[in-house]
Amino acid sequence: MSNKVLVFGHKNPDTDSITSSIVMANLENQLGNEAQAVRTGKINKETEYVFQYLGIEKPELIEDVEDGQEVILVDHNEATQCVNNIANAHIQKVVDHHTMNFVAPYQLYYRAEPVGCTATVLYKMYRENDVEINKTIATLMLSAIISDTLLFKSPTCTPEDQKVAEKLAKIADVNVEEYGKNLLKAGTDISEFTPAEVINIDSKLFEKDGKKFKIAQINTADLDDVFKKQSYFEAAINDEIKQENLDLYVFAATDILNSNSKVISLGNQANVIEKAYGQPLDHNTALLEGVVSRKKQILPKILENLD
Amino acid sequence: MSNKVLVFGHKNPDTDSITSSIVMANLENQLGNEAQAVRTGKINKETEYVFQYLGIEKPELIEDVEDGQEVILVDHNEATQCVNNIANAHIQKVVDHHTMNFVAPYQLYYRAEPVGCTATVLYKMYRENDVEINKTIATLMLSAIISDTLLFKSPTCTPEDQKVAEKLAKIADVNVEEYGKNLLKAGTDISEFTPAEVINIDSKLFEKDGKKFKIAQINTADLDDVFKKQSYFEAAINDEIKQENLDLYVFAATDILNSNSKVISLGNQANVIEKAYGQPLDHNTALLEGVVSRKKQILPKILENLD
Numbered sequence: 001m002s003n004k005v006l007v008f009g010h011k012n013p014d015t016d017s018i019t020s021s022i023v024m025a026n027l028e029n030q031l032g033n034e035a036q037a038v039r040t041g042k043i044n045k046e047t048e049y050v051f052q053y054l055g056i057e058k059p060e061l062i063e064d065v066e067d068g069q070e071v072i073l074v075d076h077n078e079a080t081q082c083v084n085n086i087a088n089a090h091i092q093k094v095v096d097h098h099t100m101n102f103v104a105p106y107q108l109y110y111r112a113e114p115v116g117c118t119a120t121v122l123y124k125m126y127r128e129n130d131v132e133i134n135k136t137i138a139t140l141m142l143s144a145i146i147s148d149t150l151l152f153k154s155p156t157c158t159p160e161d162q163k164v165a166e167k168l169a170k171i172a173d174v175n176v177e178e179y180g181k182n183l184l185k186a187g188t189d190i191s192e193f194t195p196a197e198v199i200n201i202d203s204k205l206f207e208k209d210g211k212k213f214k215i216a217q218i219n220t221a222d223l224d225d226v227f228k229k230q231s232y233f234e235a236a237i238n239d240e241i242k243q244e245n246l247d248l249y250v251f252a253a254t255d256i257l258n259s260n261s262k263v264i265s266l267g268n269q270a271n272v273i274e275k276a277y278g279q280p281l282d283h284n285t286a287l288l289e290g291v292v293s294r295k296k297q298i299l300p301k302i303l304e305n306l307d
Numbered sequence: 308m309s310n311k312v313l314v315f316g317h318k319n320p321d322t323d324s325i326t327s328s329i330v331m332a333n334l335e336n337q338l339g340n341e342a343q344a345v346r347t348g349k350i351n352k353e354t355e356y357v358f359q360y361l362g363i364e365k366p367e368l369i370e371d372v373e374d375g376q377e378v379i380l381v382d383h384n385e386a387t388q389c390v391n392n393i394a395n396a397h398i399q400k401v402v403d404h405h406t407m408n409f410v411a412p413y414q415l416y417y418r419a420e421p422v423g424c425t426a427t428v429l430y431k432m433y434r435e436n437d438v439e440i441n442k443t444i445a446t447l448m449l450s451a452i453i454s455d456t457l458l459f460k461s462p463t464c465t466p467e468d469q470k471v472a473e474k475l476a477k478i479a480d481v482n483v484e485e486y487g488k489n490l491l492k493a494g495t496d497i498s499e500f501t502p503a504e505v506i507n508i509d510s511k512l513f514e515k516d517g518k519k520f521k522i523a524q525i526n527t528a529d530l531d532d533v534f535k536k537q538s539y540f541e542a543a544i545n546d547e548i549k550q551e552n553l554d555l556y557v558f559a560a561t562d563i564l565n566s567n568s569k570v571i572s573l574g575n576q577a578n579v580i581e582k583a584y585g586q587p588l589d590h591n592t593a594l595l596e597g598v599v600s601r602k603k604q605i606l607p608k609i610l611e612n613l614d
Contacts (some may be wrong), residue, residue, distance in 0.1 A: 022358055022470075072345040097414060098414065099411055099412050099413055100409055100410060100411045100415070100417065101410050102407055102409055102410075103407060103408045103409075104406055105406055105607070106406055106419075106421075107404060107405065107406055107419070107421035107422075107602075107611065108407070108419065108421055109419065109420050110407065110418070110419040110420075111417070112414070112415065112416065112418075113414075113416050113417075114413075114414035114415055114416060115414075124435075128431075128435045184357060254365045274543055280360055295414075300412070300413075303412060
């Protein structure tokens, strides 16, 4: 067990989960609480771009936490998306920006805000505590905001995210448009992944009324290129449905240039897509115009329309 | 339905719930969010002392909220302790200092800290937003901290509560010891209440694994005087157990001078007190030495030891 408090994001970490772990650990250390950022899964290509740009090391990978471990959660609050054995750890703090499903039989620091990115909340916490934001920390936060808001184009983006991003860009000394496009483009490279890996680049597990479902999302600049491998993705998805006893698996490829998503929907609840968007599935797929946000445009519609 | 966002605390409101509603509504108004403090229950004698001292009006009483009403919760997060129909309202924010059991299918502002009083969190929010704390607001916050920490003697009191109280005392221009003793003493006056009212001055409903139980607490400077009416309290408690189908009702009278609590424990789980504290019940009562905090010293022990 680590003597330091371990800071980490959700499983299948995206850029916000990884960078916010580092940023939060830095804030805690500056405030005198010994903390270490760790990660709960493989780093994606987009996040890798950030590490290469900054020339810094990735956080250590952990598979689970030991009983009694002190931890801080960033960018998630639901146990289903958290590291194994979280129920036996002690959660000191949560900093997040998602919907809530959280139980703790003890008091803790919980900070969530209805913004597009955990980094936006962390920026305010640095300011409130008068802790300096250096160039590296600013670049990490800026990368998270660009990633979560698809360069401010997602409906999840709030005026506050944009304002904070502008301030961070000055400290980070980067051209947001140029850096942002390179960052998002880096994340669309799936050439080195197996189909099973692609569907898990950024997948999240949800539960409602005993029904278990996953929504996976990848970004792409070329939908046709992604869907050349549709049959391979379907095989991988069906495997996972079987192994994890899922009722539904929605895999969304989001076109970051045209702001649409094409989804594959499988499982006994696959028709939820038709109910939610009025579009019948065509060979298990549907093109959802204007849909880019899992949180705002996919998850709520699925929750509403599950049988 | 009110166009303003309604700010309120838990049912059977204590001083922190009432004053924090007013303080939070004031903060929101200063920040441009039209807000109104309301209360969800009768004001207790202690809180009445604060209103008389300041010469200000009580917030309006509400019984429930209408569908779609915008609300802010202070000093609680669990639906069981909240106003009727909360499930159909829209919770904009929560500011709290309790354990958590909270679900929201949408993003919101959630701020909880492991301190002794909601007012301590609110004080920081004023500071972070550069909003001035006037004498009335300072007195309201100070009263809440004194009440929740029993003038800093409760194990729920943190160094942060004490530090904030000192700062507030300067703005409020009061002698904390003198004002605090008068405030707490005002809260011990139960002469005008029926037994059924006394057990509901500050009672909270909890649930665990389908078991429902209430823990009620009053402050007193004279335990013997309170227990002269034991048989009347027991009748009122047994009525409530029947009507609300409770498994347990623990009524704690807390001696604020000697920092002990004498409890009455009734219901099919009444023996939880013996299991939790190693003290057999004597005529349904037990004297719990050093126990003054429901949150830290009663609730967790009961949760652990329920059958």
